[in-house]
Each structure stands twice: as C-alpha cells, then as structure tokens.
Amino acid sequence: MSVLFSPAEPRESQYGINPSLVKKRGADLENMTSVLLKDLIPDLPDVIYPNKNNDISAVKIATEKALESVDMSMIKPNHTVNILASHHGFTLVGGLPYAEMLKTIKDVVERKTGCKNIRLRAGVGLRFRETEEYIRRFGLDKHFNNKAIGIAPIDEGIPIETMIGTLYGLRRAYDADWIIHAHNSDVREVHFHRQVDRAVKPFGMSYARIETRSTYHQNMGPRASNFVARAIFDSKFVQEKYAFSCFLMVVPNGIMTVDADNDLYALNERVTATGCRYYGKMMTLLGAIDECIAVLDFPCPVPYVFSGGIIYANFAGANIDLYDLDNPLPPYTWYTEAFYGKRSRPLVDEVVPVNPAIKACVHNYAWTGYPSSFFAEHIPTIVVGNEQANLFNKDPQNTTYMKHAVVAENTDVAIDFAFKIAKTDKIIVFDGAVGGINVSESLANHLLKVAPSINEKVEQELLPKWFSQRGLDLRKALLIGSKEAAVNY
Structure with missing residues (x-):
C-alpha cells in the first residue's frame, strides 16, 4: 500500500501561514495509504476533471x-x-x-x-x-x-x-x-x-x-x-x-x-x-468510522478542509444522518453552538454531542477567518508550529482557539501525541486529495470492509427516504451520472 493521491498545495494567503512553513503533509506520515473513492462507492460517475492530461x-x-x-x-x-x-x-x-x-x-x-x-x-x-x-x-x-x-x-x-x-x-x-x-x-x-x-x-x-x-x-x-x-x-x-x-x-x-x-x-x-x-453515500460511509485521528491539511478555514469531497464540519456531525430531515439539529452549526456554552454536551438532549469517533485532531495546516474555536473546545486538538498558533491567536474570530489546543513542534511530534491520547492508529487526512482519500492502512481496511453494506443501506433504505422527504422522483434522480444525462439529465 502507498499514497497515490496528492494533497492540495498550500496557498499564499493572508488567512494562512506562509506555505514554506508547511514542512510535512499528513499523507507523508508512516503507514499511510490511499483508497480510490470508486473502490468505496462503485457507482460514482466518471468525471470530466481531473482527467488524464489535466486538460481544463x-x-x-x-x-x-x-x-x-x-x-x-x-x-x-x-x-x-x-x-x-x-x-x-x-x-x-x-x-x-x-x-x-x-x-x-x-x-x-x-x-x-x-x-x-x-x-x-x-x-x-x-x-x-x-x-x-x-x-x-x-x-x-x-x-x-x-x-x-x-x-x-x-x-x-x-x-x-x-x-x-x-x-x-x-x-x-x-x-x-x-x-x-x-x-x-x-x-x-x-x-x-x-x-x-x-x-x-x-x-x-x-x-x-x-x-x-x-x-x-x-x-x-x-x-x-x-x-x-x-x-x-x-x-x-x-x-x-x-x-x-x-x-x-x-x-x-x-x-x-x-x-x-x-x-x-x-x-x-x-x-x-x-x-x-x-455525497449521501460518502457522508454515510464516513459516519461508519468507529474511531480515528483527523488531520487537517488543506488551504481553507478549519471547518472547510476536505476529505473524500466532505468537509470537516460535516464529519463532526456524521454521527447522525444529516440528510434525514426527521433528525433534530446537527451536532455542529453556529445555531447549535449556542446550546453548548461551557458544558461538555448540548443544553438540550435533542442535540447530540459532536461525533465521538473523532478521538483527536492534528491541525497540520488550515486557515483562519472563520469561527473555529468550537472544534478545539470539543475535540482534543494539536496545532503544528508556533507560527500557526500565533496566527490563530491574532485572528479576532478565533481568540479562544488556542486556549483549547496544544502546540507541537512538527507534524511527527503532533501525531505521536495524538496516538497517546486517542488510543487508535486510524488516521483520516482532510487534505483535498481528489479521486481518493488518504488514510492510515488500518482505516483503509475498515472502510473497504464496511463500504458494501453502507452502499446497500443508502440505495435500499436511505435514498428513498431522503427523496421522499424532499418530494423528488427517485427513479428519475437515479439517472444522474449516466451517459444519457450528461448535461441537463
């Protein structure tokens, strides 16, 4: 096994640290591999980009x-x-x-x-x-x-x-x-x-x-x-x-x-x-992860870093079905944040706690510019490098982010500490890799094992429910992605 999908490149931005300070990517950690998304979700459609020659x-x-x-x-x-x-x-x-x-x-x-x-x-x-x-x-x-x-x-x-x-x-x-x-x-x-x-x-x-x-x-x-x-x-x-x-x-x-x-x-x-x-299939699959360390490694604010096309903020709520409109408020939104306050769980029982499968978070590379303290408050977080920690301390939207996180000298030190507190070797990297997902070998094996049953559950049980709740024709919608429905379906 080896890593096949490249992380998104660091970007120069006033909202992130200098790209030269990003010394190591999560995908470069030991015992990492890539899983092709089509191996997890076989009916994903063919895409026009990226393509063989990256021809835009x-x-x-x-x-x-x-x-x-x-x-x-x-x-x-x-x-x-x-x-x-x-x-x-x-x-x-x-x-x-x-x-x-x-x-x-x-x-x-x-x-x-x-x-x-x-x-x-x-x-x-x-x-x-x-x-x-x-x-x-x-x-x-x-x-x-x-x-x-x-x-x-x-x-x-x-x-x-x-x-x-x-x-x-x-x-x-x-x-x-x-x-x-x-x-x-x-x-x-x-x-x-x-x-x-x-x-x-x-x-x-x-x-x-x-x-x-x-x-x-x-x-x-x-x-x-x-x-x-x-x-x-x-x-x-x-x-x-x-x-x-x-x-x-x-x-x-x-x-x-x-x-x-x-x-x-x-x-x-x-x-x-x-x-x-x-996306419903990908979200449901990520919700089937039993335990992991999340590594943030993408040029975006904390909630918006990607893995398998899904953002970290959604993963934080993947312990409920976010597509089921019968479900109550998700574990994370700005609205539900108000229910938490200083408590370790929501004020009202209808709002479930943040995804308990996320045992620790290694903040290797992510931007400021969006209120993110909530994530550090509820998920043990290790930030890589003093420069990145200082960037968040200076951000008026994240004045308390570092009060709930610790700083590690580099990525390897951060992941070693995460292993100690998380008690798991399953790692998922939110690095924007396209077409695949960069994970530890242990998590790859877990995802490949549970994916068939997740696909079946979504097809047979969840999709009919989701479409019914939204008043959509399931049979018509399932044509999406076919060759006969290339532009206007």
Missing part, C-alpha cells in the same frame, strides 16, 4: 454545451450583466475548474448577445478579501477587463422587499440590468442547509448583507433559514434581473459536468439529487 478545456467544452440550451435573448448589447460567483467554488479541485467556467460564461454571453459590459461579482463569507486573492490568482481580473471584484457582506446593502419582509442584498451584486447565478453543486455545509434549496442558498449568503446572512446562521437556524434565500430569489426585484444559472456539477471524485438552466428550481432538483445520491 474539458470544463470549457462542458460549459459551452450547457449554455447552448439557455435563453439569453433578454440580454441586449447595451445592457450590463453581473456574473455572481461564490468563494467556495475556488476551493474545488484546486479552483481552476470554477474559474474556467466563469471565464467561459462571460465569453459565451458576449458572443451570443453582443453585450460587452459583463462584470464578475465574487461573493465571500467572513474572509472579506479572499475572493480578491482568487481573482488575481486565476487571472479573472484580466479576463473580465478589470471588471472583476470581490463583494463582502459588510459592503453597501440594498433593500429587497420579500414575502417575509425587507431583506438586504449587496448593492454591487445587483447593480446591473441582468444577473447570472454561477455556482456549484458541492454539498458543502449540509449541516446548515440539509440539502434543501442548496442551489438557491447564495441569494441569502454570498449575495446578501451580513444582517441577512446572520438570519440564516443565527436567528432561524438550519432548515428554517432556507426560506430566507428563497424569499430573496422569488422577490420581484431579483426576478426582474435574473437571466439564468450555470453550475459546476461536483461529485466526491471531481467535476461531473456543467449544468445550466433559466429555471433555477429545475436545476435545484438536479443539485439535490446529486447531493443525496453521491
């Missing part, structure tokens, strides 16, 4: 094909168009596929409509300057003729009258005649949205003022907060500007295709089906 033109071709069936007649040569993007797309498979889709949308719209005033508005969460870094990194500033900007939730707002009252979008997201919703199907924070209206979510998040975003996170909590995004999108103000949507369709092993539609709710059904079928 496959994404361009898929985007052009998806846009062939989209009506753009409402866009005139003298109009202005805002392509609305979200920062999370740039963390998928290195970020290049999302950037390529955005460039291609711009080129196709310009060619088909004659419109020259096409701008990129890239939304972000609490790392206010992050999308500016991505715009420069992927040359989007040049491709959009210096009309590409990052928009942050603290920017000037614009009131939007909705069915539930006045909510606030970002003025620069809507300062055009038309908007194009350019997003992705990555499941991301299923602990928040519970795979309900996932495709609509950015209207209450990436394109919204912080007061409205906070309604999503804090005031209403998971599931109920999905009404916020839907209310904004359904508003007269947004509908009069909305042209169409174009999505990078992502599965745990890479980019499946690109999908586009003038009907966002039709696209949302396809996003929901993909998320339940493929």
Whole structure:
C-alpha cells in the first residue's frame, strides 16, 4: 500500500501561514495509504476533471454545451450583466475548474448577445478579501477587463422587499440590468442547509448583507433559514434581473459536468439529487468510522478542509444522518453552538454531542477567518508550529482557539501525541486529495470492509427516504451520472 493521491498545495494567503512553513503533509506520515473513492462507492460517475492530461478545456467544452440550451435573448448589447460567483467554488479541485467556467460564461454571453459590459461579482463569507486573492490568482481580473471584484457582506446593502419582509442584498451584486447565478453543486455545509434549496442558498449568503446572512446562521437556524434565500430569489426585484444559472456539477471524485438552466428550481432538483445520491453515500460511509485521528491539511478555514469531497464540519456531525430531515439539529452549526456554552454536551438532549469517533485532531495546516474555536473546545486538538498558533491567536474570530489546543513542534511530534491520547492508529487526512482519500492502512481496511453494506443501506433504505422527504422522483434522480444525462439529465 502507498499514497497515490496528492494533497492540495498550500496557498499564499493572508488567512494562512506562509506555505514554506508547511514542512510535512499528513499523507507523508508512516503507514499511510490511499483508497480510490470508486473502490468505496462503485457507482460514482466518471468525471470530466481531473482527467488524464489535466486538460481544463474539458470544463470549457462542458460549459459551452450547457449554455447552448439557455435563453439569453433578454440580454441586449447595451445592457450590463453581473456574473455572481461564490468563494467556495475556488476551493474545488484546486479552483481552476470554477474559474474556467466563469471565464467561459462571460465569453459565451458576449458572443451570443453582443453585450460587452459583463462584470464578475465574487461573493465571500467572513474572509472579506479572499475572493480578491482568487481573482488575481486565476487571472479573472484580466479576463473580465478589470471588471472583476470581490463583494463582502459588510459592503453597501440594498433593500429587497420579500414575502417575509425587507431583506438586504449587496448593492454591487445587483447593480446591473441582468444577473447570472454561477455556482456549484458541492454539498458543502449540509449541516446548515440539509440539502434543501442548496442551489438557491447564495441569494441569502454570498449575495446578501451580513444582517441577512446572520438570519440564516443565527436567528432561524438550519432548515428554517432556507426560506430566507428563497424569499430573496422569488422577490420581484431579483426576478426582474435574473437571466439564468450555470453550475459546476461536483461529485466526491471531481467535476461531473456543467449544468445550466433559466429555471433555477429545475436545476435545484438536479443539485439535490446529486447531493443525496453521491455525497449521501460518502457522508454515510464516513459516519461508519468507529474511531480515528483527523488531520487537517488543506488551504481553507478549519471547518472547510476536505476529505473524500466532505468537509470537516460535516464529519463532526456524521454521527447522525444529516440528510434525514426527521433528525433534530446537527451536532455542529453556529445555531447549535449556542446550546453548548461551557458544558461538555448540548443544553438540550435533542442535540447530540459532536461525533465521538473523532478521538483527536492534528491541525497540520488550515486557515483562519472563520469561527473555529468550537472544534478545539470539543475535540482534543494539536496545532503544528508556533507560527500557526500565533496566527490563530491574532485572528479576532478565533481568540479562544488556542486556549483549547496544544502546540507541537512538527507534524511527527503532533501525531505521536495524538496516538497517546486517542488510543487508535486510524488516521483520516482532510487534505483535498481528489479521486481518493488518504488514510492510515488500518482505516483503509475498515472502510473497504464496511463500504458494501453502507452502499446497500443508502440505495435500499436511505435514498428513498431522503427523496421522499424532499418530494423528488427517485427513479428519475437515479439517472444522474449516466451517459444519457450528461448535461441537463
């Protein structure tokens, strides 16, 4: 056995330590190996990227094909168009596929409509300057003729009258005649949205003022907060500007295709089906891990580091079925954090404790810029290097993170200490490896052993339940990923 899948490269960012300080990756620890995701979940679809030659033109071709069936007649040569993007797309498979889709949308719209005033508005969460870094990194500033900007939730707002009252979008997201919703199907924070209206979510998040975003996170909590995004999108103000949507369709092993539609709710059904079928299997499989040490090793904030296409925040709640809408609040969201306080368990019994399978966490490489102290409070955490510890101590969103963690001189020292406190040699690395998962040999054997029964359970028991809860046709949805359903299924 050996490690076959490369971790995502460290990135230069004001939110992370200097990449030169990342001396050793979790995948380089002793007794590590890789497991091919298709060996765990055989019905994962073939992907267009990564491909044999890492040819990004496959994404361009898929985007052009998806846009062939989209009506753009409402866009005139003298109009202005805002392509609305979200920062999370740039963390998928290195970020290049999302950037390529955005460039291609711009080129196709310009060619088909004659419109020259096409701008990129890239939304972000609490790392206010992050999308500016991505715009420069992927040359989007040049491709959009210096009309590409990052928009942050603290920017000037614009009131939007909705069915539930006045909510606030970002003025620069809507300062055009038309908007194009350019997003992705990555499941991301299923602990928040519970795979309900996932495709609509950015209207209450990436394109919204912080007061409205906070309604999503804090005031209403998971599931109920999905009404916020839907209310904004359904508003007269947004509908009069909305042209169409174009999505990078992502599965745990890479980019499946690109999908586009003038009907966002039709696209949302396809996003929901993909998320339940493929990510649901991966999530359920990770939930079957009995014990492990989690190694964080990816250029993103703590909750957003990836393994097998699943983020660490979801793994922290994988001890319940996050897709089952009959389940109570997940172990981790900003909303449920309030139930914990200083206690070792939630205030109300309906909220179960954080995934007990995570015996320890080695924080080898992860960014600041997102409230992460919760994870260190509830999972024994070892941070590698004083430089990284100091970075978190200086982050106003993580002032108590290091109060609940210890510092190790290097990765080897950290993992040795983790072995002592965790009493297990099973390791899972959240390093963004694509197509496979980097784990210890002991955990690889465990996953390969339990995977067949997990796949059967999801197919026979869970998928029918998940789709029924969301009012979707299971037989139609199971076509997703087939050759006959390449673009619009």
